Amino acid sequence: MLDAAAIRAEWALDPDFLTLNHGSYGATPRAVRAAQDAWRDRLEAQPSRFFRETYPAAIRHAASSLAAFLGAHGDDLAFVENATTGCNAVLRSLRFQPGDEILVLQHVYGAVRNTIRHICERTGATMAEAAIPFPRPLPDAITEAVAAAITPRTRLAVIDHITSASALVLPIADIVRACHASGVPVLVDGAHGPGHVDLDLTALDADWYTGNCHKWLNAAKGCAFLWARRDRQHDLHPVTISHGYGQGFLAEFDWTGTFDPSAYLSVTAALDFHARLGGPALRARNATLAFEATNLVATRIGSETGGGNQVSGAMGLVRLPGITDAAAMRDRLLALGTDTPVSLIGGAAWLRLSAQAYNDLSDYERLAGLVQQALEPDAFWRSRQKA
Ligand SMILES: Cc1ncc(COP(=O)(O)O)c(C=O)c1O
Structure with missing residues (x-):
């Protein structure tokens, strides 16, 4: 049994702050930061030799x-x-033309929505948004909603593996199969996937999968990956074109200009850390804790949860009754000493909590009390004035 209070010392988290938002930015443990520092020391000892001799093999080893x-x-x-x-x-x-459709879910992450808007504005393609049932959707209903939104014009589906604001673990294998059955390639946005849910990219067989290591795998900030199926690597380019242009997937992506590669190279330390904390057992433990925590907070404030047990991972969602200003609610929670994203979904406000190894149920007991205080803005501001 993992002792969250003891394990917390592995991170440099502020003991006076209730950290329940691992999902947004992750948190890098001391061991991974030490490994990253060691790579920086090597680099700065002999920058020229490092980039010419050490880096090419080291980056491939990390990959x-x-x-x-x-x-x-x-x-x-x-x-x-x-x-x-x-x-x-x-x-x-990818090349799009007028009339092409790029399919996303209504729950798509805002930055990715903007990227697609940008592509559409430049090419004349349009973005189609599939509505999925919410709250507590069943996996099959989600897959059916995606399949129903495919049209003869759909050129690409961009699907979150785990949605951001709504914290749903989508039935991604079924969705990929449904899209492929209609001849639609799939880019999986797995920002929250690695270290959160079990992953087998070969078996999943999406066309592209991108995922963050700096969230649930506890890698250093700025460590993420793009996986591309072999037949999708041709004509796939990094955002920055550099010396490797036209020389293949790895030559193009491994060097996009001088940079600090220490976050990438220390991913092995993050993998070791994840394994040391239990690997699959840690992932299961975090999901169970998030599920219990979500029910605890929802019960305490007399509300409901957003995900059922078939679509839940290490993040959970609780509806906040009577809240219309999500940003103000989040600010009140921050002032009370915790940070949890609050988003409006379908007109209602939902609070997202995260569960990582350093959390246990007592953290969510505290959260429930803080949410109760923050739900009553008048009482909240009176108490702030007195303090
Ligand atoms: C679904 C999804 N996509 C993309 C991102 C962006 O991640 P990053 O800021 O690391 O690029 C997030 C971040 O939370 C996300 O939830």
Whole structure:
């Protein structure tokens, strides 16, 4: 049994702040930061030799280690700074024309929606948004909603593996199968996938999968990857074109200009850390904790949860009754010493909580009390004035 209070010392988290938002930016443990620092020390000792001799083999070694964890081959995976960049690389490499449709879910992440808007404005393609049932959707209903939104004009589906504001773990394998059955390629936005849910990219057989390591795998910030199926690597380019242009997927992505590669190279330390904390057992434990925590908070404030147990992972969603200003609610929680995203979905406000190894149920007992305080703005502001 994992002792969250003891394990917390692995991170440098502020003990006075209730950290329940691992989903947004992750949190890098001391061991991974030490490994990253060691790579920086090596680089700065001899920058020229490092980039010419050490880096090319080191980046491929890191890619192979990460790929093995993801059920993939290292040659099919390149590092990118974040999932937003991974999505941009794919979307900007494809050629669209007027009349083409790019299919997303209504729950698509805002930055990726903007990328698609940008592509559409430049090419005359349009974005189609599939509505999925919410709250507590069943996996089959989600897949059916995606399949029903495909038209003869659909050229690409961009599907979140785990949605951001609504924290739903989508039935991604079924969705990929449904899209492929209609001849539609799929870019999976797995920003929250690695270290959160079990992944086997070869078996999933999407066309492209991009995922963050700096969220649930606890890697250093700016460590993410883009995996591309072999037949999709031709004509796939990074957002920044550099010396490797035209020389193949890895040559193009492994060098996009001088940069600090320490976040990528220390991914092996993040993989070791994840394994040391239990690997699949940690992922299951975090999902169970998030599920219990979500029910606890929902019960305490007399509300409902957003995800059922078939679509839940290490994040959970609780409806906040009577809240119309999501930003103000989040600010009140921040002032009370915690941070949890609050979003309006379908006109209602939903709070998203996260569960990581350093959390246990007592954290959500505290959260429930803080949410109760923040739900009553008048009482909240009176108490702030007194303080
Ligand atoms: C579904 C989804 N896509 C993309 C992103 C962007 O991740 P990043 O900021 O690391 O690019 C997020 C971040 O939370 C996300 O939830």
